[in-house]
Amino acid sequence: MTLLIVIIGLLNIGLGFGLAIYYGYGPAGLNEIFEALGPMPPGVPNAQSLVSCEIVASKSTVGLSANLPVGSTIDPPSEPLAEEAVLGEVRDLATTAQSALVSDQVQSRE
16 A cells, blocks of 8 residues: 555656656756756855855845935834734733733632
8 A cells, every 4th residue: 555655656756747848848858857956055144144044134124215315214103003912902802801810819828
């Protein structure tokens, strides 16, 4: 039974790979798969890769803040958002419930 499951799984992978190639969604062959994977990165990134990641991150955020003047910051909203108001009420209710439970426990011990 296990052998049948393994065979069906391998046929499924092969059929999926073949259909992906046929419809143009996959690589043209196994060589392109290994080339796309490239060399495996080491477990700990070196300093050069970290610097390049920071450069890419800074370049990607430039387009997001293009409408702001240089050196300006975004101030928080003047009034709390609806979610923040609800979270504040939930915190208040949780604090009230916790204090009620603690006082009930103290009364039951006495």
